[in-house]
Amino acid sequence: MAQNTSAALSGRITDAAGNPVAGASVDIVHVPSNTTRMVTTNADGRFSAQGLRVGGPFAVTVSKSGYEKVEKDNVYLQLAQETTLNLALAQAATELKGVQVTANAASMIFQPDNKGISTNVSARELKVIPNPNRSIQAIAQTDPFIILQNNNAAGGYAEISALGQNNRYNNITVDAVPTNDSFGLEANGLPSQNQPLSYDAIEEYNISTANYDVTNKRAVGAAINIVTKSGTNDFHGSAYYAYTNANDLTGDGINGNTFTGYSQKWTAG
Structure with a gap:
């Protein structure tokens, strides 16, 4: 019953008349690492790519013989969410030309199969959210259903209370590994009074409350899922x-x- 540490992308490819385009090639490129995932649309024009890296940006290219190639840039994926991307291909003229579509930001995602209320905080948002203590407790407080109890200047003793529940009803995971106070000695519900990981190592933060998914055990309060950053082709750090x-x-x-x-x-x- 491990927490999800990846993202997914799915959608439907149609022609200008709205008819499904089967056998179209969908190339999904993670720009920072230049890694590529290629999938093909089925008879209904649908495609699905699971296990993708969280964040982005991704560049998506759809191509098929007889149609103009379509490219979509700046696609961002959220932790434990399946982003929907529907594109239409135009019939190719005598001279084939490419069509480029640019997105400026990640769009709001509606997930009909969600079993609770969730908030996603991406790495881009972590850079601008005020967090003088650089604590995961302060990030959790961005969810409107969460408050911090017994908070002090250092932030280490802050208790995360979701929907009025005791903090020991939360389930906190880092890269799907439980990071809870199993013995019951720490007031903040974590293994120690220190932060479980560096604030700079967080790629995305998912906070789910009132989640009735059976894969989320012991999360009567909040299921907090943290995924760390993955590597790129360029050396960098903070x-x-x-x-x-x-x-x-x-x-x-x-x-x-x-x-x-x-x-x-x-x-x-």
């Missing part, structure tokens, strides 16, 4: 460092106690 001493951005302490030391934190991904 680093974060914060340092606070006694004279920077510190106010008067409670009961006259002042901050006279220093604190620092750093992550890399």
Whole structure:
């Protein structure tokens, strides 16, 4: 009963009159890594590609002899979601020409088979969401059905409460591996008071509440599924460092106690 760590793309290819185009070649290219998945449409013009990388961008090319080639760029896929992409092929003229379609952003996805309410947070959104503690608890709070209880300045003790449930009714996984407090000693429901992974290593974050899918065990509260970034063909990375001493951005302490030391934190991904 492992959590999903990938994405999927499906759709239907038709001609200008809306008739299905069978046997069309659909090439799906993950641009950062240049890896390609090729599928073929069936008799009804439908195609499906499972197990794709989360995020993107992807470049999708549809071609068949006798039709003009269609390309769609900047396609982004969401964690544990099947994105629908329907395209129409025009009848080829004497001189074959390509038609390019460009998308600027990922579209809203309606999933009729969803068994609960879910929120997806992509790597692009993680870069702009205010998260001074760089904690997974703060990301979970972007879901309107989740609040943080017993939150402190460090963020490590914050408890994720979904739909008013106790935080121990949540199921948190990282790349399908459970990351829960199995023994029951930590107040935040995680194996320790530290974060289970670097904030910079997260590719996408899926938060599902009231999910009645039988594959989501022990998720009476929230099923939080985190997938880490995959590699590309170019060497790259990121680093974060914060340092606070006694004279920077510190106010008067409670009961006259002042901050006279220093604190620092750093992550890399």
